[in-house]
Amino acid sequence: MHIKVNGKPVELEYEMTVGEFVQDRALKGMFAIEKNLKIINKEDYSTELLQEGDSIEIVGFVGGG
């Protein structure tokens, strides 16, 4: 399955949820995930499925001041 992550093509071995994608890529820190221009609430990570052609943006927040 092919998706785009931050504008770059990525191949996923199997269909997965956003939560599994986050685990698979070991994402840490303060971030939000936008799927097809819509922010996915963290509560929905475990049910939101990634599908062929989806475009994912991982948006990192920084905490310095």
Add this chain to the structure above:
Amino acid sequence: MNRYLKNNLSKEIQEILQSAKVLICGCGGLGSGVISNLAGLGIGTLGLCDFDKVEITNLNRQFIHKYENIGKFKTESAREWIKSYNPDIEVKTYAEPAKEWMFSEYDIAVDCTDNFKIKFQLNDFALNTDKPLVHAGVQGEQGQVMSIIPHQTSCLRCVLGDNSEETENSGVISPVVNTIAAIESLEVFKLIANKEAALLNKVLFINFKNYSFKTIDFSKNPHCIC
């Protein structure tokens, strides 16, 4: 009023700014830029909250703090700068961590702090006191800004959930932090003058490496405590 002639604002708006009270939480990198911008705009009362003292490592970017003030509380150093720049501004200082009661005494609060634990605290103080908050974070070549009108627009917890994992905070150069501070200040201005802001229900992300400005919509999260 000649002082503000080049703001090119109506007399009415300038008077609104002069009667406004803004609490600035953090008088470091973001705070220094916000303080100087809000002093220039003519905000009537500035509350300054920070328990840190001026260190030599601050002076690469915190231009309101002078070399001779190393070792002084940042709040006092900032008060000195404001009074030398514009003695008409009323300044209140709090050399201690931000508290909820402080929010009650101001119209708007500005998050100029340097870690997520406190950023979430400020978010909750804003919710509990129903005071608008302008949030920002900056590190390296990145920064973000969002404005929050409690209970009406999305808050920091809507956007990030409840985990406040700390991120890297190793430093930033002055043009980066001062640009983010300028946008925070502009949001404060919009909230006071127009009762709205450009970054409600959205976050502006700036990557200074390639000058990418991206605004992402964050609607209120139905699972959020706000």
